[in-house]
Structures are given as structure tokens and as C-alpha cells.
Amino acid sequence: MSSTIEKSTGKSDKLVRKKIDELGEELAYLQRKSRELGIPVLIIVEGLSAAGKGTLINRIIQPLDPRGFKVSCIASPNRDEQLRPFLWRFWRRTPSADRMAIFDRSWYRNLLDYTINRTLSEEELKKAYADVRAFERQLRDGGTVFFKIFLDISKKEQASRLAAMQGNPATAWRVNDAVLARHARYADYKIAVEIMFDETDEQEDFKWIKISAKDGRKAAAQALSKMVTGLTKRVNQEKAKAVPVMPVGRLPLFRSAPSLKKADLSQTLSKETYREMLAVRQERIEYLHHELYRQRIPMIMVYEGWDASGKGGNIRRLTEQMDPRGYEVIPTAAPNDVEKAHHYLWRFWNEFPKAGHVTIFDRSWYGRVLVERVEGFCTKEDWKRAYREINEMEENFHHFGTAIVKFWIHIDQDEQLRRFQARQENPKKQWKLHEEDWRNREKWKPYEEAVEEMFLRTHTRYAPWTIIEGNCKRFARIRALDVTIAAIEKRIAQRSK
Amino acid sequence: MSSTIEKSTGKSDKLVRKKIDELGEELAYLQRKSRELGIPVLIIVEGLSAAGKGTLINRIIQPLDPRGFKVSCIASPNRDEQLRPFLWRFWRRTPSADRMAIFDRSWYRNLLDYTINRTLSEEELKKAYADVRAFERQLRDGGTVFFKIFLDISKKEQASRLAAMQGNPATAWRVNDAVLARHARYADYKIAVEIMFDETDEQEDFKWIKISAKDGRKAAAQALSKMVTGLTKRVNQEKAKAVPVMPVGRLPLFRSAPSLKKADLSQTLSKETYREMLAVRQERIEYLHHELYRQRIPMIMVYEGWDASGKGGNIRRLTEQMDPRGYEVIPTAAPNDVEKAHHYLWRFWNEFPKAGHVTIFDRSWYGRVLVERVEGFCTKEDWKRAYREINEMEENFHHFGTAIVKFWIHIDQDEQLRRFQARQENPKKQWKLHEEDWRNREKWKPYEEAVEEMFLRTHTRYAPWTIIEGNCKRFARIRALDVTIAAIEKRIAQRSK
Numbered sequence: 001m002s003s004t005i006e007k008s009t010g011k012s013d014k015l016v017r018k019k020i021d022e023l024g025e026e027l028a029y030l031q032r033k034s035r036e037l038g039i040p041v042l043i044i045v046e047g048l049s050a051a052g053k054g055t056l057i058n059r060i061i062q063p064l065d066p067r068g069f070k071v072s073c074i075a076s077p078n079r080d081e082q083l084r085p086f087l088w089r090f091w092r093r094t095p096s097a098d099r100m101a102i103f104d105r106s107w108y109r110n111l112l113d114y115t116i117n118r119t120l121s122e123e124e125l126k127k128a129y130a131d132v133r134a135f136e137r138q139l140r141d142g143g144t145v146f147f148k149i150f151l152d153i154s155k156k157e158q159a160s161r162l163a164a165m166q167g168n169p170a171t172a173w174r175v176n177d178a179v180l181a182r183h184a185r186y187a188d189y190k191i192a193v194e195i196m197f198d199e200t201d202e203q204e205d206f207k208w209i210k211i212s213a214k215d216g217r218k219a220a221a222q223a224l225s226k227m228v229t230g231l232t233k234r235v236n237q238e239k240a241k242a243v244p245v246m247p248v249g250r251l252p253l254f255r256s257a258p259s260l261k262k263a264d265l266s267q268t269l270s271k272e273t274y275r276e277m278l279a280v281r282q283e284r285i286e287y288l289h290h291e292l293y294r295q296r297i298p299m300i301m302v303y304e305g306w307d308a309s310g311k312g313g314n315i316r317r318l319t320e321q322m323d324p325r326g327y328e329v330i331p332t333a334a335p336n337d338v339e340k341a342h343h344y345l346w347r348f349w350n351e352f353p354k355a356g357h358v359t360i361f362d363r364s365w366y367g368r369v370l371v372e373r374v375e376g377f378c379t380k381e382d383w384k385r386a387y388r389e390i391n392e393m394e395e396n397f398h399h400f401g402t403a404i405v406k407f408w409i410h411i412d413q414d415e416q417l418r419r420f421q422a423r424q425e426n427p428k429k430q431w432k433l434h435e436e437d438w439r440n441r442e443k444w445k446p447y448e449e450a451v452e453e454m455f456l457r458t459h460t461r462y463a464p465w466t467i468i469e470g471n472c473k474r475f476a477r478i479r480a481l482d483v484t485i486a487a488i489e490k491r492i493a494q495r496s497k
Numbered sequence: 498m499s500s501t502i503e504k505s506t507g508k509s510d511k512l513v514r515k516k517i518d519e520l521g522e523e524l525a526y527l528q529r530k531s532r533e534l535g536i537p538v539l540i541i542v543e544g545l546s547a548a549g550k551g552t553l554i555n556r557i558i559q560p561l562d563p564r565g566f567k568v569s570c571i572a573s574p575n576r577d578e579q580l581r582p583f584l585w586r587f588w589r590r591t592p593s594a595d596r597m598a599i600f601d602r603s604w605y606r607n608l609l610d611y612t613i614n615r616t617l618s619e620e621e622l623k624k625a626y627a628d629v630r631a632f633e634r635q636l637r638d639g640g641t642v643f644f645k646i647f648l649d650i651s652k653k654e655q656a657s658r659l660a661a662m663q664g665n666p667a668t669a670w671r672v673n674d675a676v677l678a679r680h681a682r683y684a685d686y687k688i689a690v691e692i693m694f695d696e697t698d699e700q701e702d703f704k705w706i707k708i709s710a711k712d713g714r715k716a717a718a719q720a721l722s723k724m725v726t727g728l729t730k731r732v733n734q735e736k737a738k739a740v741p742v743m744p745v746g747r748l749p750l751f752r753s754a755p756s757l758k759k760a761d762l763s764q765t766l767s768k769e770t771y772r773e774m775l776a777v778r779q780e781r782i783e784y785l786h787h788e789l790y791r792q793r794i795p796m797i798m799v800y801e802g803w804d805a806s807g808k809g810g811n812i813r814r815l816t817e818q819m820d821p822r823g824y825e826v827i828p829t830a831a832p833n834d835v836e837k838a839h840h841y842l843w844r845f846w847n848e849f850p851k852a853g854h855v856t857i858f859d860r861s862w863y864g865r866v867l868v869e870r871v872e873g874f875c876t877k878e879d880w881k882r883a884y885r886e887i888n889e890m891e892e893n894f895h896h897f898g899t900a901i902v903k904f905w906i907h908i909d910q911d912e913q914l915r916r917f918q919a920r921q922e923n924p925k926k927q928w929k930l931h932e933e934d935w936r937n938r939e940k941w942k943p944y945e946e947a948v949e950e951m952f953l954r955t956h957t958r959y960a961p962w963t964i965i966e967g968n969c970k971r972f973a974r975i976r977a978l979d980v981t982i983a984a985i986e987k988r989i990a991q992r993s994k
Contacts, residue, residue: 066859104822294670316559322555
């Protein structure tokens, strides 16, 4: 294809080639520097058919060290991807701190298609763009440098390139009906592109690099030049350890949020009552689990709570009669080194269930505003920002129709001590108790503060918190089942409206 | 569904329940032990429709710590999976050293379907079973403990359970046409299952655990009991550090293999000739790359060679005119901690290209018999066994129609010294030279030995080695292009027969 999109000739061509070589060398240097400094780089290349995206990408990557980049070609979402929020497949591919990711097309592919085919209502489209802006800001605040390149091509130029491709036996097959249909709707695409610019071109760090595709080499030189400038700036900032984070602004407070102070921990259930109640609820949840599957509703459950509050046993009673093919329990421990090299939300996005399935997080992304805050594993800016990031992520899940339940299993300090001692004395349960548990216990007060702020900051309409009074394990199990059942029933009722 | 498959009642039922609880507790203990000792555990549950696989799996996982296991439900392969060798999706899901993987259905699902629908010829089916046996042996030799459970159900029992499910509004939808069609072909399935047992039930460590599905609780007790026995044995072995590896046996020698001694390093090309030859070949490879895509032929290229032999530059010339959406360069560095916790072939299986795409490995799985052997990063048994494992993997790729090219870029010691010195003197290239390179250079002799044995052990008909004489970089680039072009042409010619 390259031969059809090269226009420059003779002397000016030679100059451009030289420029490309020089810029390429600089980019390769900056790539190594970024890797050393742990700066993830994300380059997306958008543009209509025959704009020369592939050729441009090849010119970008030729000088680079392959140890540090990966090209992803974004096709239409496959079945697995369709069963998740549309940003899922992009979250999964976000680069780690020592990597450069290059996307041929991107999340904008979905958005352009939605606009042109009117798959989404105007309101839904607005929401999708809001999700995209939040996504880009989150990555940026997490340290990622963005380059969004748009290769612009006129209808006439597109027509002539498609004709040239058709005339060449090696490329004729690429000009299929879909390509021709898109060419015929060129004007619609241009409008969709304008909307895209309007929605996402506001701020300095997210500006589109708009380049004329007319001369492939000149386009490459321009793109490389922008990247070299941007990366140089960033590498110097990082060296000076002065990367400015976007101001968090005023965080919302949800005043209807629950509070530990109001929890009545004296509630209990007798063994007999419990058994009866449990059987009825497990049968009901088994049925509702099937219904979620039939209606393709995804569900996310978060279990947070004090050490020894009984999360594991609670989850077990919840899932005992559920079909294991339709749920998964994801325990959240300290991140491994691959996870550490990504945005802290990356590993949770990765675990988003297929529509119709249930994912139960035994501890979760709330670790950021709990353990990471209290133990100082992240900066104050990091955990402050996290409230908004978490709300945005959960809203994103909500837009996809996800049922969301969040539990804090609550016990008091005396009850915790009793349970720690019981574990200590029972050889079969000693493995459950760690040094760390005693240390955490010392910090009850700061944890309590963090928990209360978490409620206030993240008790949203679409993802509310429930405090499960846990001093009596039986009571807590029944309560968790009841809340879960009600949440599913509500979600199903909304769906069938 | 559980209610339809429970037969035991009264007193005997109580005993079975108690047995299940006790065994579950033991299994949970063994799970923790396996994790401590770094033993991966793989449990697969096979069985015809309505045999109660889901219920059995739920009984197995209830007592376990969710931090250590994952249930995978194996459906029909999706599009992405269809574009890879059939074992790809299972390799990707193999458990790491601290994990237990539970498969609801498995690779046997593919094999049973192939048998019943006669998708494969008898010879192809034999090959597929050989691939499966190699796969299981490789995992086992890598430390994985296997449990293969087959839940047997009579046609009569199956009919009655399906009828019961149809009668229950919560489960009726699950008895779809596909399930009924499979029920009608019950006899065919039984034959396919017998073939499966014949092909894969030979050796102690791979024996099927065949269980009657008639009584769900008794089946669970039997399965748990087998697992507890097997894991206890293994945990004790590991404690004694005496895990026996399958004998490697006599390794084949491919006498037609190339040898470093025979390479003529004096060959060179002038700049002008090189430029002309390069342009012609790059144009040809661009065309052939499209052809691979059109014909959905996957291609694997391996670049091995001495430090500073020019692999990077060689790959760059190869790919310069290729469409970046159709190839990927995978550089192989030391494994990260996730990779270390898996079988050493796991990460390479993960990178297998979609049919129609090219993956170029800059260093590869041959590290096992080169750097790992020479530096003592693995045991002698490990690298000895690797020859066979590598041949099996490549044969597996070959069965899938993959074009395979393997290069050793060869230079002599004098040339390497010149290049090291040139790097040292050029500030722009200093980053390419590491202390390690000098250390490796000291070990030229043992590396040479390892390289020669690698050729002799892995120069197969389907994945032959080519030594690229690399003292003259220009010559090496043209030579690599020529071999690649010939390999693709050969593959395409075979396809069109």
C-alpha cells in the first residue's frame, strides 16, 4: 500500500526522509528513557480508510527497541468483548510502566461507529464520551503519556487511493464492501469525527494531533515531531520529579451514606431460625442466579470488612447453591509485579465478569482508600483522587447494566479479639492468623476514619454501601443474602420495564 | 439442579455428608500446603450432559480458600481461539505454582467433538491425542498434579434428569435443542469416550478417575477421596524433595542439522548490490505477508544468535515494508514473576499468533537449552527434557499449519569483539552494551557446545534451523529475507495442493 500514498519526490523527499530518520533516532532514545523512568506511553492512531495508518505506524516503530512496545490492532469487538463494558478491552491493553502501546484505532472506533449507526441515543453517547474522558484522565493521572493522532484524508484522496488499491492484485482484496460502504458515507464520518473532537479535545494533555494524510512521509515526520516534543517534556519533568497531577477538585459527599456508628451489632439469630432462613434464601439465590444468566445481567459484589469479620464464610453461604460456572470469587492480595506496573484499577477491570456472570471481590479496589491510605503505600494525592476514579469506574459498570453490591462486614474490637484468640488456640485455624492482623488491629482508629470517609465518598446511587452487622455470623450471612437478593430483583425489575 | 441428582437418603446420606465435610477439610489443608510448596494443581471434570459436573465442582470448591483456585468453564472455542492450535486456550489457563485450576470440561471437549462429528480424519485424531499426551506429560514434568474426573451417567438416568429439569421452570431453559441432540446420540458419545480412555489412560499419573454420577453426594465423596490421596502423596514427595520426573529416554539426533563449523563467514555484499537486492525482497515479502493473511496461515520466526550478531537490525529490514497490523516482534527477556510461576513454555504459547499473522521471537524458548543450560538456571534434567518438549510444541504448531523459520545469526569471536568495541566508543550505542555481554563472551565455548547440540536435537523436518552467516550484516539481512520468502512460498504451495 505504501506506494500509493507517497507523494513527495526528489529533493524535498530526501529532506523528509532524513528528518524521519533523525526523529526516529530521538524517539528511540526517549523510549529507552521512558522505560528507565517508568513512564507508560500510549499512542493511538485514528483515521478513515486508506489514510495510511498502517504505514504511519510502521514508520513510528521501525527505529524503536521491540523490547518496549506493542502494536494492537483494534477490530470490531468480539463476542467476549461485547459481553463487557466497551472500555474493558482497552483497559486490558493499557501499557505498563516500562512499555509503549500503539493502537491502530482505539476506543474512538466504538464511539465513531455508535455515532454513525445511531446505536446509542444522544444521551447515551454523551455518557460514553464522559466515560472516555474519565478513562483518559485516570490513565494520565496514573502517569501515562498520551498521543492521539488523527490522520485526515479528503474524500477525493480516499477515492483515488481505493482505486489504486483495487488496481493492484496484491491489495485489491482489501477494498471490500465494508470499505466501499464507509467511503460512500464519508460525509457522515466527518460529522462523527467533528463530534469526537468537540467531546475530547478540550485540555492540553488530551489534544488531538491532526495531520493531513496526503503525503505519507510528511505525515510521519509531523507525528514523530509531536511525539518527540511531548516525550522530551515529560522525560524532563520526571527527571525533576515534578509531574503535575490534575487538580482533584471538590469531592462529592453522599450524606445518606451509612456509618459504623449507627450499626447495631447486638442483632443475632438462633441456629434453628438461621438454618430455616438460609435454606429459603439459598434456593432463591440459585433461581435468581439463573435469571441473571438468562437476562445477561453482569453482577459485581464487593466484600470489605475488618480482619476476622467472616467474609470468607459469608461468601461461602452465598455461593453454596450457585452454579460454579456462573460466579467467581476474586481474592485481592498485594499486587504482583505485573499488576504494580499498571494503573491500580487495571487488575480489577481485567476481572470484570461476562454479562450474565457474577464476580465477588474478597477485598477490592477499595484497598486504595483503606490499607494503602492507612499504611502509606500511596501518596495522599493518590488516595484522594481514587474516590473519584472509583466512582467513575463503578458508574461505567452501571452504564453497562451491572448490578453492584458493596458490603462492609462490621464487627467491634472485642469480637475481633475473641476471634483472633480462638484462631490462636485452634491448631486447625492458626494458619488464618498472621502477625499483620495484630498490627492492623493496633490501627483500628485510622482504619475507622478511612472506612467512614469511604462511605461518604463512594455511597453512590448506582453502587451503594451496606454495612453488614457481623458480630453474629449467622445474622450477617442472612443479611448479606437478603441484600443480594433484593439487589438482583431490583435490577431485573428495571430491565423488564 | 442439585435436587434432581441427589439420591441418597436417611442415615447413609448423613454419613456421606459427614464424609464430604471431612474430606473437604483435608483438601483445604492440602491446598494450602501445595501453595506453600509451589505445586500447581489441575482438576478437570468431564462427563455427559446432566451428569452433575457443576454440582460436583461446587462441592469441591466450597471448603477451599478462594485465594488459591480458579474455575474455568470450557465452552466451544470462540473466534480468537479457533485461529490458534486447539491446545492454546488450555495452555493459557494452566495454573501457576501457587494455584489450583478447575476445568469444567477441558481439551477433551474438543477431542470428543472431533470424534463424534468426524471433523478430523482418523490419522489427525491420533495426532491430536498425541499432542494431548505430550501436553499432559509436559505439565506433569513441570510439577503439575493432575486429576481427571469422568462422571459417568447411563442413558436412562440422563433421560430422567433431563425430564426433571424440563419440568422445573427454573431449569427448563437449560434443556435446549443441543442438549437433546446430544442425548439422542448417547451411544456415539459413549464410543468417543471409550476412545478417549484408550488413548489417555495408560500411565499412573494420567489415569482417569471414573465415577458413577448416579448419586451426586457419593460421587463427590469419591472424587474428594481420590484428590486427597493423590495430593497427600505429592505433598509428601515435595517435602522430601524427591519428585520423580518421567525418564527422558533416548533423544533423537537430526544428523542433517547445520553446524557452526560449516558456516562460511567470509561472505559479503557491497552496499549497492545490497540495496538493490533488499528492495526486491522487501516488496516480495510485503506481498507474501498479505498472502499469509488471506490464506490464514500463521507464521512463527525465531531469531537466536550471539550477542551483537545483529538480530535487531535484521528483523527491522525484514519487517520494514510489512503491515504492522499483521506481525509482532516479541523480545524474550528473563521471565517476570508471573511467568516464573508457570511452565517455561507458557509465555511462548501465550504469544502464538492468530492464523494469518506473523510472530517474530527475538530470542525464544531456546533460552532453556542455551542461557539456562550454560548459566545453570535450570537443572540438567530440565534442559535435557526441553529438547523433546520444544520439538513437541513446534510439531503442535506445525499440525496447525504454521510456517516455522528458525535462525541462528552467526558471527565469530573477532567480529563480536569489534562490535563490542564500536559500541563502547559510540555514545549513541553505549546503551546496547552490558557487563553481561562481556561475561557471556567469556563462555563462548560452552555456548558453542549448547548451540551445536540444539541444532542436532531440534532440527526437525517441520521446524528446521538455518545458520545465517552474519559477519557481514548486509549479507545476513538478504539471506534471512531469502530463507523467509522461500519458507512462506513453500507453505503456500503445500496449502494450495
